[in-house]
Amino acid sequence: MQFKGGSCMAKVQIKVNDNGSLRVTGEVELVDGAGNPFPVKPSFSLCRCGRSTNMPFCNGAHKGVFQSVVRAPEPETKE
Numbered sequence: 001m002q003f004k005g006g007s008c009m010a011k012v013q014i015k016v017n018d019n020g021s022l023r024v025t026g027e028v029e030l031v032d033g034a035g036n037p038f039p040v041k042p043s044f045s046l047c048r049c050g051r052s053t054n055m056p057f058c059n060g061a062h063k064g065v066f067q068s069v070v071r072a073p074e075p076e077t078k079e
């Protein structure tokens, strides 16, 4: 856990998988557009390709048909 601005924040990681889902790890609440919670495990994958029949979760339908590799920008170096 991290403390920021006087409040306690749990660490959550979202990994943008190459050619696939968004992997969410950590204590997080996932809700629908009406604010209703989805049952989730401590780690789950969200669909990024739009092909899943189990939205918002990834069901593997991206395999072989979705191509997207993104990388975070390089940190600036100080000279």
Ligand code: FES
Pocket (backbone or CB within 6 Å): 020, 021, 022, 046, 047, 048, 049, 050, 051, 052, 057, 058, 059, 060, 061, 062, 063
């Ligand atoms: S990212 Fe896996 S089914 Fe869409």
